[in-house]
Amino acid sequence: MAFHEVRFPDNISRGARGGPERRTQIVELASGDEERNASWANSRRRYDVAYGIRRGDDLAAVVAFFEARNGRLHGFRFRDWGDHKSCLPSGTPSPLDQPIGTGDGTVTNFQLVKHYASGAQSWTRAIAKPVTGTVRIALGGVEQLSGWSVDATTGVVTFGAAPGSGVAITAGFEFDVPVRFDTDVLDVTLDLERLGSITSISLLELRR
DSSP, rough: OOOOEEEOOOHHHHTTTEEEEOOOEEEOOTTTEEEESSSSSSOEEEEGGGGGSHHHHHHHHHHHHHHHHHTSSSSEEEOOSSSOOOSSSOOOOOTTSSSEHHHOSSSSSSEEEEEEETTTEEEEOOOBBTTOOOEEETTTTTTEEEEEEEEETTOEEEEOHHHHHHOOOEEOOOEEEEESSSOSSSOOOOOGGGGGGOOOEEEEEEOO
């Protein structure tokens, strides 16, 4: 298997539905109380792209994309239009959006991440597929236009010289979700006048 650095068609992903899922075990006790345990430390995203297919040409594009990925075999990029930036979807990424580390004078590599917070609780998501040309980096609140590079296939930022001890490292970016098809069969109607009867075409996020 391999990962193909190609994005699922944006015009179809705009109409898709889906989002994060988690796995929680719930045990109901004899008293009626319950115990809950998280089976997964991190969420996993699932999408259904059948909802984005509105024309015969859209269907042809999905079939071609499916065949080129060999069904479930190869991964690819997918834009989640509800969550594809380091800031709010309506905003423009700023180099101050997300803290990705603190310098110690030695470490030069830092993983892009996005933090999700509500109240006192938060969850940190590793960003492995930043969009080329969108990443912005700041050290100590000052944007750095050079002296660093980012690997668009892993989301790792590498500095030419290690950031000094205690220096806050922040980033802004757009990103894609690494996914694969969650089916080896495309079960669609052949009547192009009734494309609304297409069954589910599920995509599943790839986690490292």
